[in-house]
Amino acid sequence: MASLGGGHGLYxxxxxxxxxxxxxxxxIVTVADDGGSSGRLRREMDIIPPGDLRMALAALSSDTEEGQLWAETLQHRFQSTGAMAGHAVGNLLIAGLTEVLGDFQAALDAVARLTESAGRVLPAVNLPLEIEADVSGLDDDPRIIRSVRGQVAVASTVGQVRRVRIIPEKPRANPETISALHDADLITLGPGSWFSSVLPHVLVPDIVDAITSSDALRVVVLNLSAEPGETQGFSAERHLHVLAQHAPSLRVDRVIVDASGLPNESERVFVQRAASVLGATAVFRDVCQYDEDGRSINKHCPDKLAQVLTELYAEYAADRDGTAGAPDAHRG
Structure with missing residues (x-):
């Protein structure tokens, strides 16, 4: 199984x-972060920002006591008031191992061995990217479009993001990423910050080609709701239209949409139409996580999402070769 995204959504x-x-x-992780601890290390050491990669390593850490100790340590941030303030231990560990081993991927793999990881963490490309967005609503005249550069600036803009680009444009994908996509039986894209964590993946031509040409089950996991700043006011349908606009050649099979967010059948029809542009069928299921009082915490529930992915894969495998299966029965 190969999962593309970044930040809390990928986690x-x-x-x-x-x-x-x-x-x-x-x-497979977006590498455009320029804020906080990651941004500081990116600027000071000229390395791929490690933050989203660190979070992925924490998510994949073993459930053993040792693995969970490492997961907690990777995520821990220093609370001092000096130069270390705000740095995540995992970011520093990845940066230090990169210098010791002379290779960023080797550093990620070394941390994965420490955490007894359930998988491998791969940068989408082997260089730090910048995000630049066309944004409206920053002037009195809403027709004026201005460029906003940087992941943090795009994610926090008070305007409406119309389109994003990555710099350098059309970079070469990490060869390890392409191999992982070719080997996968199930590929997921999203959820996450749509313009800064999800769309950057499909702005890498090699990644789009690998997903589109794959015979894996290809699934877009749609966000539970619009995000302040990036996608303020976006409907589920709009998320899919934006994805198709940025990657017109992308083809996927299923789009998972939280059923509670779209109870109205007429709205679901529009989402199905938007999904069909990508060659996909929308699937409406309960995938939201709730607190003990029954209130949504705006996160996907891992157990619910796992169940839906397993069911969709079983259906896909049955249609493909006449036998039901699960991701663990194949290449992963």
Missing amino acids: QTLLAARRTGAEAISA
Whole structure:
């Protein structure tokens, strides 16, 4: 199984991936972060920002006591008031191992061995990217479009993001990422910050080609709701239209939509139409996580998402070769 995304969205997907019993998991991570600890290390050391990769390593850490100790340590941030303030231990560990081993991927793999990882974490490309967005609503005249550069700036803009680009444009994908996509029987894209964590993947031509040409079950996991800033006011349908606009050649099989977010049948018809542009069918299921009082916490529930992915894969396998199966019965 190969999962593309970044940040908290990818974290939840990876927890779900583990619950499917997948034999092998590859986390393919956006590398455009320029804020916080990651941004500081990116600027000071000229490395791929490690933050989203660190989160993926934490999500895949073993459930053993040792693995969970490492997961907690990777995520721990220093609370001092000096130069270390705000740095995540895992970011520093990845940066330090990169210098010691002379290779960023080798550093990620070394941390994965420490955490007894359930899978491998891979940068989408082997260089740090920048995100640049066309944004409206920053001036009195809403027709004026301005460029906003940087992941943090795009994610926090008060305007409406119309389109994003990555710099450098059309970079070469990490060869390890392409291999993981070719080997996967199940590929997921999303959820996550749509413009800064999800769309950057499909702006890499090699990644789009690998997904579109794959005979895996290809699934888009749609966000539970619009996000302040990036996708303020976006409907589920709009998320899919934006994805298709940024990657017109992308083809997927299923789009998972939280049923509670779209109870109205007429709205679901529009989402189905938007999904069909990508060659997909929308699937409406309960995948939201709730607190003990029954209120949504705006996160995908790993158990619910795992169940849906397992069911969809079984249906796909049955249609493909006449036998029902699960991701763990194949390559992962």
